[in-house]
Amino acid sequence: MIIRTKDNYTFALLEDPEDEEMYVYGIGVGDNGINERKYYMKLNRPNKDKITHVAFHLYYRYLFYSTENAVYQFDMEYPETPAKAVLSFPGETITTLKVSKLALYIAFQPWEKLRENQLVVGSIVNDKDEDECGVMRIYDVPTLMGPLEKKKEYTELGKIVDIVYRDRD
Numbered sequence: 732m733i734i735r736t737k738d739n740y741t742f743a744l745l746e747d748p749e750d751e752e753m754y755v756y757g758i759g760v761g762d763n764g765i766n767e768r769k770y771y772m773k774l775n776r777p778n779k780d781k782i783t784h785v786a787f788h789l790y791y792r793y794l795f796y797s798t799e800n801a802v803y804q805f806d807m808e809y810p811e812t813p814a815k816a817v818l819s820f821p822g823e824t825i826t827t828l829k830v831s832k833l834a835l836y837i838a839f840q841p842w843e844k845l846r847e848n849q850l851v852v853g854s855i856v857n858d859k860d861e862d863e864c865g866v867m868r869i870y871d872v873p874t875l876m877g878p879l880e881k882k883k884e885y886t887e888l889g890k891i892v893d894i895v896y897r898d899r900d
Contacts, residue, residue, distance in 0.1 A: 740770075851870075
């Protein structure tokens, strides 16, 4: 997973195939066009579960990752602190995880710009029919590793494989 943030950092999550340890690697692109390694740290994860999806926050140094039915948050400013579980969905499987991104060249309203601080989680309910098993949840991401605040939830969607949406409020 590779993502570019608003302040010209590019982050990647790397896995060592020998010991299955994971590392966060970040490159900063300077005004002079020189790329420089700014971040390199071991992902201090409290579990050894397989990470299925990853999302880097565009402003805060947060890495979100999911296992089968849980979401974890890792603060890259404090790499010695283990990632913490922030969401859990028993009986569901997480199928997508992303931080909302807006285009840079469009004049958005202030309420629209707040969406850049939102985490979007798509999942499927394991024992439901494929036509109505999908759930999409949108969470506000506060500063200082505060608890995520659920903003919206849409249920009984079809099987979710990716999420692209348009919201007017």
